Amino acid sequence: MKLTVVAGVLLACGVAKAAEPLIGRASVVDGDTIDIGKTRVRFSGVDAPESWQRCRDGDGGEYRCGHAAAMALDRFLAASRPTRCELAGRDRDRRIGTCFRADGTDVNRWLVENGHALEWPKYSKGAYADAQRSAQSNGLGIWRGEFQLPCEVRAKRWKREARCD
Structure with a gap:
């Protein structure tokens, strides 16, 4: 009986409630980080090239692959707003999470699937x-x-x- 009462009080106070998703218009910071309002979210399980990073294309030319990843992410998110993030932790001044477009598409997976980010298996x-x-x-x-x-x-x-494990 006492346990039931305590559980009911905790639920009523919101203590045992799962974290609410963060929902809003996303502003792209870089290929694996967005801002929704005043909250910075780093995509969990992926690592995108830095915005200043250069890569070689198939013809041997150089291009800013991090900038290209950020621009592709911006276009992708703009096509189906708002963005919803399921937050799972914290890293420095950022939250860590898996994010979804309004149409339900997993943004983290899309980045990797399209070569704009790498999976970070750790x-x-x-x-x-x-x-x-x-x-x-x-x-x-x-x-x-x-x-x-x-x-x-x-x-x-x-x-x-380098800590790439």
């Missing part, structure tokens, strides 16, 4: 492995040429050891 636990294999075999996005892992590029720029 955090995704393999959830996007099939999407990455598809992008790679079809030569989409960064897979159309040569690139360095975003985590290696960041480490080199900030002169520290």
Whole structure:
């Protein structure tokens, strides 16, 4: 009886309630980060090239692959608003989550599927492995040429050891 009363009080106060999703118009910060209102959200389980990162295309030319990823994400999100994010944690000043367009499309998966981001298995636990294999075999996005892992590029720029595990 006491346990039932305590559980009822907790539910009534919202203590035991699951986190509410964050919903709103997304502003793209970079290929794997958006702002919804004043909340910054980093997409869970993926790693996109940095906005200043350069990659080689299939013809050997260089292009700003991080900028291209951010622009593709912006167009993709604009096609079906608002964006909804299921938040699962925190990283520095950002929330971590899986986000969806208004039509239900998983944004994290779309980024990997189209070669705009890589799966980060340490955090995704393999959830996007099939999407990455598809992008790679079809030569989409960064897979159309040569690139360095975003985590290696960041480490080199900030002169520290790469942590890409």
